[in-house]
Amino acid sequence: MMRTIDLRNTAPSAAHLRRVLPRAEVDVAAAIETVRPILERVRQEGAPAIADYTETFDGVTPASLRVPQEVLARALAGLVPDLRAALTEAxxxxxxxxxxxxxxxxxxTFGPGAQVHQRWVPVRRVGLYVPGGLAVYPSSVVMNVVPAQEAGVTALAVASPPQKDNDGWPDPVVLATCALLGVEEVYAVGGAQAxxxxxxxxxxxxxAGAENACEPVDVITGPxxxxxxxAKRAVLGLVGIDSEAGTTEIAVLADxxxxxxxxxxxxxxxxxxDPAAASVLITDSGALADQVAGQIEAQTELAKHADRIRTALTGPQSAVVLVQDLDQGVQVVNAYAAExxxxxxxxxxxxxxxxxxxxAIFLGLHSPVPLGDYLAGSNHVLPTGGTARFASGLGVMxxxxxxxxxxxxxxxxxEVTDHLVALAAAEDLPAHGTAAVLRRTE
Structure with a gap:
């Protein structure tokens, strides 16, 4: 089912590995040209533009941008006990x-009367995006809201796409999770328009009422x-963002x-x-690779989303990578930089x-990725597409x-005025030195 990349008789460089390792074809730069007019129209027209895009992309028009409090309360009241217990634990x-x-x-402290303090201050207001395409993700509510709350952010807004089968409001479990976390500001808006x-x-x-208004935020996070x-890349600079989280990926290093x-x-x-999700097995055991292939065939036959799974596993973003030993396996792992x-x-x-x-790294037989998706305590909003080389998962920072x-x-x-004057002179900024010298003569 999965294609094979054989590196056992090679000594690939980091540059070569970047070229040959599987990766989803994602052209964010091209997508920016698609979303830029959406962002500009939302900036100029506000709620009417959002309503138009919501009808076009989601096939439904909510009664308002903001979800009424009674809808949130009803969603929480309807949450089944076992799911509520699971969310509470998460x-x-x-x-x-x-x-x-x-x-x-x-x-x-550098000496008497010479100190520098460093304080950590939460941003004032954040916008948290929760996706709702092929699947809905109440777990993403937890992963976005909890670190923001723990950081001390006091103004949180959540946006999630409206659902046709929920009167145009976001998924009921998403709404219930917001209510469980005490988030009262939730918007039925998805995609670039959110x-x-x-x-x-x-x-x-x-x-018009406040239900069709939204105050701008300082930071936008969420996959x-x-x-x-x-859209997040396009507005970076106007606001802060966490990352450009893309389609999910897993790499397994196994012997x-x-x-x-x-x-x-x-x-x-x-x-x-997702059909574009990436699954990569890196192993020095050909026998294990064959056994895994057999298990994939057998388990996929029984899976609810078998067609989606087959598409993802047979796509160019997925592969079995055969390495000559564990050392080369670690080299491949570091080059791939998996989510x-x-x-x-x-x-x-x-x-x-x-x-x-x-x-994120999952160790051993009993730490599967789904544990991190839901209940490990770690965050599941993680860098994708190789950006783990320089980026981190979502957290309080x-x-x-x-x-x-x-x-x-x-x-x-x-004590440092002479040094300051010397540095200012070297940069041809004498007024900098004067500002310090004047104080010495007081």
């Missing part, structure tokens, strides 16, 4: 893990399709000790997200220490900014 674990990410204030609404804000038309990613059924199940679990990386080898924790490019406070007295400034 929220609790996520809170504990994200609270541990909070940085502390720092104070540096990004535009968050970035530019929407003012209520004369005589979405290529058009959401393109002959791996359990073929587990490996196959985990590759399938990500393939069921999700599972390690099914001897001494998996030690192998993980050698990995420096991955969105996406909603915090560092502020430095400089606190010098006369003696502290006098």
């Amino acid at each position: 929220i609790g674990r996520a809170r504990k893990a994200h609270r541990a990410q909070l940085p502390g204030a720092a104070r540096t 990004v535009g609404m968050f970035a530019h804000g929407v003012e209520a038309a004369p005589g 979405g399709n290529i058009y959401v990613a393109a 002959e000790t791996a359990q073929p059924a587990y490996v196959a199940a985990d590759l399938i679990s990500q393939a069921e997200h 999700h990386l599972e390690i099914h080898t001897r001494n998996a924790a030690q192998v993980a220490e050698r990995v420096h490019n991955a969105g 996406a909603y915090l900014k560092s502020m430095q406070v400089i606190d010098y007295d006369a003696a502290g400034l006098a």
